[in-house]
Amino acid sequence: MACIVAKFGGTSVADIDRIERAADKIAREVALGNKVAVVVSAMSGVTNQLVQYCNDVTPVHDAREYDAVVSSGEQVTAGLMAIALQKRGIDARSWMGWQVPIKCSEVYGKARIEDIDGSHMLERFEEREVAVLAGFQGVTERGRIATLGRGGSDTTAVALAAALNAERCDIYTDVDGVYTTDPRITKAAKKIDRISYEEMLELASLGAKVLQVRSVEMAYKRDIPIQVLSSFEDQIGSELPGTLVTREEDIMEQEVVNGVAFTKDEAKVTLLNVPDIPGIAAKVFDPLADANVNVDMIVQNISSDGKVTDITFTVPENELDKTLEALNAQEELKEAEIRADKDITKISVVGIGMRSHAGVAQTMFRTLADKGINIQVISTSEIKISVIVAKEYLELAVRSLHTAYGLDG
Ligand code: ADP
Ligand code: ASP
Numbered sequence: 001m002a003c004i005v006a007k008f009g010g011t012s013v014a015d016i017d018r019i020e021r022a023a024d025k026i027a028r029e030v031a032l033g034n035k036v037a038v039v040v041s042a043m044s045g046v047t048n049q050l051v052q053y054c055n056d057v058t059p060v061h062d063a064r065e066y067d068a069v070v071s072s073g074e075q076v077t078a079g080l081m082a083i084a085l086q087k088r089g090i091d092a093r094s095w096m097g098w099q100v101p102i103k104c105s106e107v108y109g110k111a112r113i114e115d116i117d118g119s120h121m122l123e124r125f126e127e128r129e130v131a132v133l134a135g136f137q138g139v140t141e142r143g144r145i146a147t148l149g150r151g152g153s154d155t156t157a158v159a160l161a162a163a164l165n166a167e168r169c170d171i172y173t174d175v176d177g178v179y180t181t182d183p184r185i186t187k188a189a190k191k192i193d194r195i196s197y198e199e200m201l202e203l204a205s206l207g208a209k210v211l212q213v214r215s216v217e218m219a220y221k222r223d224i225p226i227q228v229l230s231s232f233e234d235q236i237g238s239e240l241p242g243t244l245v246t247r248e249e250d251i252m253e254q255e256v257v258n259g260v261a262f263t264k265d266e267a268k269v270t271l272l273n274v275p276d277i278p279g280i281a282a283k284v285f286d287p288l289a290d291a292n293v294n295v296d297m298i299v300q301n302i303s304s305d306g307k308v309t310d311i312t313f314t315v316p317e318n319e320l321d322k323t324l325e326a327l328n329a330q331e332e333l334k335e336a337e338i339r340a341d342k343d344i345t346k347i348s349v350v351g352i353g354m355r356s357h358a359g360v361a362q363t364m365f366r367t368l369a370d371k372g373i374n375i376q377v378i379s380t381s382e383i384k385i386s387v388i389v390a391k392e393y394l395e396l397a398v399r400s401l402h403t404a405y406g407l408d409g
């Protein structure tokens with residue numbers, strides 16, 4: 001007998017038929033004697049529609065009310081899933097975030113889970129009642145509903161697994177595991193059997209949206225294995241058909257490079273003719289921090305004349321306007337030329353094996369050079385190398401790197 005949390009994403013609960021199929025899987029887990037809690041997303045497309053409604057009223061809206069609107073999709077699926085389970089003779093009950101409660105911070109629209117009081121749910125869980133929790137939502141100290149950012153049901157699921165002391169969190173989705181790159185980009189993408197928390201964290205942060213970054217962070221911190229698996233295939237979580245995200249020690253063979261990730265939604269900002277004086281970086285980045293802009297790659301060159309220098313960095317594309325506004329307001333930058341470029345993509349290769357292998361970066365640079373792709377910015381860490389290239393090369397670059405690192409299936 002195992003304690004499992006099973007999460008079904010939007011495509012896996014897209015209509016009544018799929019909800020029924022998901023309920024069948026839960027019924028099979030229960031029949032095996034497992035204790036199960038379920039987390040559901042909104043039906044596929046519903047959250048996008050709800051976001052659109054808010055924007056249609058006014059693009060600049062109150063984040064609290066945005067959360068009141070967009071959290072509603074999960075309420076519907078939680079209720080429907082509970083009904084579908086009851087129809088199968090299972091003692092099931094739906095829970096909204098505030099009923100547990102899932103306490104979260106007051107950053108509406110991208111709140112963080114601070115605490116889950118699982119005691120009430122745990123009692124019922126011990127009695128084998130199947131809890132069906134609405135993903136993506138929590139409640140703030142003031143008693144308002146807040147949402148956890150797009151893809152946040154993954155985080156709800158891992159947080160619940162931690163609160164219930166579950167031994168695994170199964171994430172049912174529309175792919176049968178984590179792949180060496182997004183299978184939508186290349187057919188050569190290969191399913192990975194096991195991947196370390198650390199590598200998955202990098203892949204997710206660098207654009208592989210199969211898991212929300214914070215869900216992996218939490219799984220890593222609390223050591224809760226995540227299994228990514230398909231809801232469209234016959235197997236259930238306990239048969240372990242998917243990809244296991246787990247501790248590094250539990251993985252026998254480490255590849256040098258395990259995956260290629262990319263983001264399309266970043267923009268590059270370059271400041272030319274910035275005075276090369278102490279404190280200038282702070283002058284550039286302080287106002288961005290104040291405006292809550294998430295700055296990513298930062299490159300500053302040494303000045304050739306000792307007077308002026310250039311700084312390049314990337315920000316999320318939807319925060320570019322805010323960034324330019326903040327920079328233009330800086331007195332110290334009034335002589336600088338500010339350039340912005342949205343036609344870029346960040347491509348990264350990730351692998352724990354990089355720690356002990358030389359020449360990994362060289363392979364990346366050589367491969368891109370052979371395809372005539374110009375590298376604009378490079379950044380590295382212990383287990384990843386990222387480059388910025390023009391957006392038009394996205395697919396070519398991902399496919400060539402996938403081949404160059406021997407990942408093709
Ligand atoms: P859900 O609605 O179930 O949460 P998502 O759309 O959030 O599903 O995540 C699944 C999608 O993630 C897949 O359809 C796939 O296109 C995409 N994806 C991106 N990178 C990867 C990867 N490395 N491995 C598997 N899927 C990936
Ligand atoms: N429904 C939310 C979204 O589409 C949360 C989730 O599915 O994880 O972002």
Ligand code: MG
Nearest residue numbers: 009151209210
């Ligand atoms: Mg998702």
